[in-house]
Amino acid sequence: MGTEISTIGEFGLIKRLTEDIKLVNSSSIKGVGDDAAVLSYPSDKRILVTTDMLMEGVHFDLVYTPLRHLGYKSAVVNFSDIYAMNGTPKQITVSIAISKRFEIEHIDEFFSGIKLACENYGVDIVGGDTTSSLTGFAISITCIGEVDKDKIVCRDGAKETDLVCVTGNLGASYMGLQLLEREKAVFRTSKADDIQPDFAGKEYILERQLKPEARKDIIEALDKAGIIPTSMMDISDGLSSELLHICNQSQVGCRIYEENIPIDYQTAVMAEELQMSPMTAALNGGEDYELLFTVPLANHEKISSIPGVKLLGHITKKDLSAALITKDGKELELQAQGWNPLINK
Amino acid sequence: MGTEISTIGEFGLIKRLTEDIKLVNSSSIKGVGDDAAVLSYPSDKRILVTTDMLMEGVHFDLVYTPLRHLGYKSAVVNFSDIYAMNGTPKQITVSIAISKRFEIEHIDEFFSGIKLACENYGVDIVGGDTTSSLTGFAISITCIGEVDKDKIVCRDGAKETDLVCVTGNLGASYMGLQLLEREKAVFRTSKADDIQPDFAGKEYILERQLKPEARKDIIEALDKAGIIPTSMMDISDGLSSELLHICNQSQVGCRIYEENIPIDYQTAVMAEELQMSPMTAALNGGEDYELLFTVPLANHEKISSIPGVKLLGHITKKDLSAALITKDGKELELQAQGWNPLINK
Structure with missing residues (x-):
């Protein structure tokens, strides 16, 4: 049994959630x-x-x-956007709206996840808003970060012959979501009392969905190697959709090769189990929070030596459009079929 | 008949809402x-x-x-917080979550209000998020502003003998809300087809509730007069609650005088009509978005010459606590009974 939030009110809740916060960044003057x-x-x-x-x-x-994971993920997806500009996240504000079914302990859990993410990434919580909703839980986070003014990387700087690079692997988070949805459906339709979800051997894809990380390590490695990408973004809506953003904003085309797209073993196994294509998950799944970026061809050797970076292909003239070369040599035009909350309801 | 949002999707909607935005502030490099x-x-x-x-x-x-008013107010309440630090708002991000019942034209209306507020206050829209909700409309706005580093005003600087000042008048927004709620109830219970709300002579309190303004003018007047308040905040939860914040954070007490609390004629008339105390509306009503601040006693003459500023009383030692002196000379301790979304549901 938890404690009703109305027993302490908004100011009591804010005090409880924020009194142990210590600001760690010199840019945070007052929280x-x-x-x-x-x-x-x-x-x-x-x-x-x-x-x-x-x-x-x-x-x-x-x-x-789990609310703790949700807190962690809510913060990390914002950090990921700052890294995608070649920056470093420094502050966040956290606003939540909660319905009557939430108790103080739920909010504690959620904030423990936010705080863990902030600790891991060196970010200060400097503000927010705590209010109520008629139904459901709403979260709005704003993240502020910094970047040296001559090192900002936007989406519009990709040039012909640049190498297209991606970090980590793709599609795992999406397959993790499919697994969770399957087990939820099994649980709901089963008559047995003692049914337990079957997650053995699938820990990695679950973690990618429930507790993703942002690629701070890659931004640091690029800096150490003296590489400033010509364009970059994080992959939240799927590789296809993001590549098209870079191509459109940079006024270029690209060729990427199916055989180069990194897919984890667990992603492939789960896809087979569900009779789905792992390539669809990689291209259109979303929520990977990996970095997609382009570097000049001259950086080929340097970029190849950074662990966790994979070369997907190269940037072309605009009139060649954006295409995937399949393993059997076919050329398929990339389509933005990423997750769209205003269409895919 | 409006247009379904799914016909253009998230990226289409963002493009529609943002393509006419021109950045006006030199601090806004990329939106x-x-x-x-x-x-x-x-x-x-x-x-x-x-x-x-x-x-x-x-x-x-x-x-x-009206959605246009809601957009305007959503932006202005954030500007008000920046002015309350003696600053100037410069950028906002606007995030919305909308349910299926909203059409493109609704969102256009809402954004037209946001844009009008930004135009009136010289603020740039630089980002946001547009997504869907299962029920209802959710809005989250973050505002960024600037202040000279030696002119920041916080809540913790009030000193004994300082004058307590307030701008404009109080309680009007709250009485406007009561009027709207009354007319809504009349409309719902009436059997007549042609019932019209009765708002004649009450335009001012309605405007204070539906389309409030932030006190940019006062911040500019204080600057012109060479006055830096010792403490300041904006009144969103009611005068009592806000005075207690200043007293608690500054470790002081205060004496304010009922006869000095500014109440507009329409506020008083509406309160009488509803058999409520206008003083309750002024002390605990909230949503006034006026500025409450303290200045050194030496600023008495200067501050008295600024139109729209009223002296409420003065700051005392902490052990005298925070009290209201009524018109008949009684001393009442101030209580924080302002609106609290986590209790007053």
């Missing part, structure tokens, strides 16, 4: 507790701002999402 | 269209960040709130 947070950045830095809104029933299902 | 917005502030400025979340059915009722 929670006034009309606004106060930050201070040196003038040789550019300031990056990104924001994400997550709605219960649309972006997450509390039937199989 | 919507990448993983994060890019800002640049000089090092003699502090950066202010505030965020607010508004949920349908909790913070607003679309039965009587």
Whole structure:
């Protein structure tokens, strides 16, 4: 049995959630507790701002999402956007709206995940809003970060002959989601009392869905290697959709090779089990939070030596459009079939 | 008949809403269209960040709130928090979650209000998120502003003998809300087909509720007069609650005088009609978005000459606590009975 939030009210809840916060970044001057947070950045830095809104029933299902993981993921997906600009996340604000069914202990769990993510990535919680909703749980996080002003990487800088690179592997998070949805359906339709979900050997794809990480390590490795990508973004809606963003904004085309697309063993096994194509998960699945970027051809040797980076193909002239070369040599035009919350309901 | 949002999808909607945005502030380097917005502030400025979340059915009722007004108000309440730090708002991000009942034209209306507020206050829209919700409309806005680093005003600087000042008048927004709720109830219970709400002579309190303004003018007047308040905040939860914040954070007490509390004629008339105390509306009503601040006693003459500023009383030692002196000379301890979304459901 938990404790009703109305016993402590909004100010009591805010105090409980924020009283142990210690600011670690020199750019965080004043955090929670006034009309606004106060930050201070040196003038040789550019300031990056990104924001994400997550709605219960649309972006997450509390039937199989632990609140602590949800907190962690909510923060990390924002950090990922800052890294995707070649920056470093420094502050977040966390706003939540909660319905009556949530108790103080639920919110504690959610915030413990947010705080763990902030600790792992060196980010300060400097503000937010805590309010109620008629139904469901709504989360809105804004992340602020910094980047040296001559090192910003946008989506519009890819040039012909640049190498197209991706980190980690793709499609795992999507297959993790399919697994969770399958087990939820089994649980709901079963008459047995003692039914347990079957997750053995599938821990990796579950973790990729429930507790993803942002590629801080890659941004640091690129910096160490002296590489500034010509364009970059994180993969939240699927490789196809993101590659098309880079091609459209950079006014170029690309050729990527199916055989180069990194897919984990567990992703492939799960796809086979569900009679789906692992390539569809990789191209259109989304929620990978890997980095997609382009580097000049001259960086070939340097980029090949960074662990966790895979070369997918290269940038072409715009009139060659964006295409996937399949293993049997066919050329397929890439389509943006990524997850779209306003269509895929 | 409107147009379903699924006909254009998330990217189509974002394009529609943002393609006419022109950035006006030199600190806005890059707005919507990448993983994060890019800002640049000089090092003699502090950066202010505030965020607010508004949920349908909790913070607003679309039965009587025009979407254009809702957009305007959503932006302005954030600007108000930046002014309350003695700052100037410069950028906002706008995130919305919408259910299936919303059509493109609804979102156009809402954004037209946001854009009008941004135009009136010189603020750039630099980012946001557009997604779906299972039920209701959710809005989350983050505002970024700037202030000279030696001019920041927080809640914790009030000193004994300082004058307590407030702008405009109080309680009007609350009485406007009561009027709207009354007319809604009349409409719902009436059997007549042609019933029309009775708003004659009450335009001011309705405007205060539906389309409030932030006190940019006062921040500019204080600057012109060479006054830096010792503490300041905006009144969103009611005068009592906010005065207690200043007293608690500044470790002081205060004496304010009932006869000095500014109440508009329409507020008083509406309160009488509803057999309520206008003083309750002023002390605990909330959503006034006026500024509450303290200045050194030496500023008495200067502050008295600024139109729209009223002296409420003065700051005392902490052990005298925070009290209201009534018109008949009684001393009442101030209580935080402001609106609390996690209790007052």
